[in-house]
Amino acid sequence: MEESFYDQVFELVRLIPEGRVTSYGAIARSLGSGGSARMVGYAMSNAGLSHPPVPAHRVVNSTGLLTGKFHFSPPEQMEELLQAEGVIVVDNKIKNFKVVFWDPMLEL
DNA sequence: GGATTGACGTGTC
């Protein structure tokens, strides 16, 4: 029950407001791990197993590209959810990424 | 306990 890195990532991702997105690196940094951005993404693999559903669709890489969209049940669901929240996604990439970007450290 | 992995990031060609 030790809050491993994964759990910390889950909680932080859950704090992401709707219509906003963040990057794996930003999450990792806010957790103090800095370069463990890959861990954040890896944790997302268990996100679907986490009890309170983790809005993994609000987490993208630094380029705003929906890298993990292929990991969703229907890969297209990621875009659906994002656009449903007002996030513009074009060609698996967030349009106004800098606008919808949500920095954990900045808000927290 | 060593080796492998992995939904990334940044720099370079």
Next chain:
DNA sequence: AGACACGCCAATC
């Protein structure tokens, strides 16, 4: 501007 390569860190086998 697009593609390639290396580096990081933590969990899992």
